Amino acid sequence: MRATVTIDIETCKGCVLCVPVCPPRVLVMSEAVNAKGYRYPLLLEGCTGCELCAKVCPDYCFEVYREPLEERRTDSAAVPP
Amino acid sequence: MNQPLAPTPDMRKVFDKPDLLLKTEHSLCPGCGEPIALRLMLELIQELGLRNRTICVAGIGCYTAFPMIMDVDVLQALHGRAPSVATGAKRVRPDAFVFTMQGDGDMVSEGLQEVIHSAARGERFTAVVLNNGVFGETGGHATATTVLGQHTKTTPGGRNLELHGNPIKISELIAQLDGAAYVARASVHTPSSIKLTRQYLHDAFQCQLAGRGFSFVEILTMCPTDWFVPPEAGPGWLADNLKKTYPLGVIKDQEGARG
Amino acid sequence: MSRRVLMEGSCAMAEGALQVGCRFYAGYPITPSTEILEYMAVRMPQVGGVCMNAESEIEAIGMVWGAAGCGVRSMIASTGQGISLMQESFAELANAQIPIVAVNMCRGQGDYFQATRGGGHGDYRFIVLAPASAQEAVDLIQEAFYLADKWRNPVLIMGDFLLAHTSELVEFRPSDELELPPKTWATTGAQGRRGITLSPLGPSEKLSTDLASALGKVTEKHPAIRAAEVRVDSGWVDDADLVVIAFGFPGRFVKYAVRLAREQGLRVGYVRPISLWPFPSAAIAEAAARAKALAVFELNAGQMIEDVQLAALGRVPLHAIGGISQDHSGFGVGPALTVENILGRIRDVYPRAAA
Numbered sequence: 058m059r060a061t062v063t064i065d066i067e068t069c070k071g072c073v074l075c076v077p078v079c080p081p082r083v084l085v086m087s088e089a090v091n092a093k094g095y096r097y098p099l100l101l102e103g104c105t106g107c108e109l110c111a112k113v114c115p116d117y118c119f120e121v122y123r124e125p126l127e128e129r130r131t132d133s134a135a136v137p138p
Numbered sequence: 139m140n141q142p143l144a145p146t147p148d149m150r151k152v153f154d155k156p157d158l159l160l161k162t163e164h165s166l167c168p169g170c171g172e173p174i175a176l177r178l179m180l181e182l183i184q185e186l187g188l189r190n191r192t193i194c195v196a197g198i199g200c201y202t203a204f205p206m207i208m209d210v211d212v213l214q215a216l217h218g219r220a221p222s223v224a225t226g227a228k229r230v231r232p233d234a235f236v237f238t239m240q241g242d243g244d245m246v247s248e249g250l251q252e253v254i255h256s257a258a259r260g261e262r263f264t265a266v267v268l269n270n271g272v273f274g275e276t277g278g279h280a281t282a283t284t285v286l287g288q289h290t291k292t293t294p295g296g297r298n299l300e301l302h303g304n305p306i307k308i309s310e311l312i313a314q315l316d317g318a319a320y321v322a323r324a325s326v327h328t329p330s331s332i333k334l335t336r337q338y339l340h341d342a343f344q345c346q347l348a349g350r351g352f353s354f355v356e357i358l359t360m361c362p363t364d365w366f367v368p369p370e371a372g373p374g375w376l377a378d379n380l381k382k383t384y385p386l387g388v389i390k391d392q393e394g395a396r397g
Numbered sequence: 398m399s400r401r402v403l404m405e406g407s408c409a410m411a412e413g414a415l416q417v418g419c420r421f422y423a424g425y426p427i428t429p430s431t432e433i434l435e436y437m438a439v440r441m442p443q444v445g446g447v448c449m450n451a452e453s454e455i456e457a458i459g460m461v462w463g464a465a466g467c468g469v470r471s472m473i474a475s476t477g478q479g480i481s482l483m484q485e486s487f488a489e490l491a492n493a494q495i496p497i498v499a500v501n502m503c504r505g506q507g508d509y510f511q512a513t514r515g516g517g518h519g520d521y522r523f524i525v526l527a528p529a530s531a532q533e534a535v536d537l538i539q540e541a542f543y544l545a546d547k548w549r550n551p552v553l554i555m556g557d558f559l560l561a562h563t564s565e566l567v568e569f570r571p572s573d574e575l576e577l578p579p580k581t582w583a584t585t586g587a588q589g590r591r592g593i594t595l596s597p598l599g600p601s602e603k604l605s606t607d608l609a610s611a612l613g614k615v616t617e618k619h620p621a622i623r624a625a626e627v628r629v630d631s632g633w634v635d636d637a638d639l640v641v642i643a644f645g646f647p648g649r650f651v652k653y654a655v656r657l658a659r660e661q662g663l664r665v666g667y668v669r670p671i672s673l674w675p676f677p678s679a680a681i682a683e684a685a686a687r688a689k690a691l692a693v694f695e696l697n698a699g700q701m702i703e704d705v706q707l708a709a710l711g712r713v714p715l716h717a718i719g720g721i722s723q724d725h726s727g728f729g730v731g732p733a734l735t736v737e738n739i740l741g742r743i744r745d746v747y748p749r750a751a752a
Contacts, residue, residue, distance in 0.1 A: 061143045070168035072362075072369035078329055095168070100143055109329045111153040115173040117162040121153035122145035160603050191586035193467065205594040206603050211584035213466045214596030215459065216489055222456040226463025226471070227584070229447045230421050234467075234586055252459065255452040 060106025071095030075110035156180035169369025171359025199241035218249025236263040243273040260317025260351040270361035278364035313390040319351030325358035327373035407432035413535035420446035421464035421471040423457040430502040454482040468583030474500035488517030492597035496545035505729030509700035525673040531565035629677035637666030654739040681708035718742035
């Protein structure tokens, strides 16, 4: 796993803006609802840490974590800085 | 917190809420575009080191809920009146970083005179208008930027040329005034448009810092509640309706509008 | 160093303001206040301040709001119609507790209600002061800035056409005002502290939703202002059978007429409210207790007379001896404003025969 997000599901208002912008399609809306009565996103495996969900979220629910690029690639000499 | 795939120790946090945001909870609707714009403004203020000399002049609209969660000084003005208040503030404190945060109803309906004269005089503050084509806070009424065909409670069945006349393209109007040095229109309905918004805000802020004259950014935002669509349909509605009338881009970028 | 100079009332007031540190003025040309704007346009840059000729009175008061909100002593002047346009901002900046000094160079005296009742919405009050000479106008406008800062409450000076355009000798005395605390409530940039919100809508602390106490602060200070800031001038009241009440420049005419009446053997006195809010009710009540009748001379259809009525509580007959009086200009210097007329009206209502 090279990236992930944390999701503040209690702050989420179920707007679903994050789901369609996720390129690897790893966000799905829950069946359960939070204390406010909204469905919230669940994270599947495959997050790339692209930050798009965080950028479109109106309620600041996401934090994004990523392995630094240099530490991920160890096999190629032609690594872009 | 839902953390089935928790961060591992070798991961770094690359995205967090803005430092200047005091609380993530706010009362704006699901799918509202305004908090996205707020995030960008707060990120830029922090990045450019402006926090300690920022005076935000807020208008009246849904975004009036923001001042209490922004860790900068905010001068709350009346509906439409932020540009005149910002004029007074910037004139007596020229070293302050002054920007207005207004909606389309506030700036283009109630306060059109103020922003036009501020731009003409080249007042050195940045005016930001969050344009969702509707008076959101009062529950969905037409403003000067409501687009033709748009249903609101005062344009039932859709804005109609005969009855309601034409919307005002505020960015193009402002750009005609010699005192306006930087005028741009952006949007927050897609990740790439959000990136554009950030760039335009950055350039507008730099315009103020360089003392070039009046700077202006119009940001199209989603208002699914008063567009009467579900939240997830907001971005699509914006693209199909608002953006058609209000094209994105830099409309004016001029050196030395204030000499 | 103080010295006496011959100045038009408007210019004297503007200079007086500058000398106590007023550094922002915004206005819109409107007779008879325009000379203040003209004077400020020349003098403000000379003292390092800012004068704005705004696009309307609504924007002018907005600019004053912005400057004053940043902690700078700020001023605006107009006449009744312009003051009408400013009412929303007046009411709301009072709610935000932003100190400003406003001047109404009235056309006549018909703006008494507007000033003292508040032409805007809500429970705010302006402190209202009415000078009767250029010197008094200078003294009161200088005091006004102090009072506005002290109470975080707007102050309005009631002038008129005569005050604006009469040249008199004035002296600008060095200010002896007491120290005031620094304006920590002003938006100056959040250096070394959390940001604040200066708002008419709620508390200044971020994250707070305590609207009730924020708005309560606005009206809580009214009783203290009422107790501390009454100003009144009176003469010949101790043995007066008739006491005439008037404010502003007409009050000066009344004083002269009362002196003539005394010379003619009539026991007349006068009370000249200098603070219109808070109204000098005690002085009126005292006069009502001793006199046989009261008379009010004001150039309107009857406004201050209601406050006199409230203060006198019907103890003695109350006569309205003024009225709307205009010449062709409409600026309120009509035929009623002569000593002869006032003296005649005094004689008309002077209480005759045995009590």
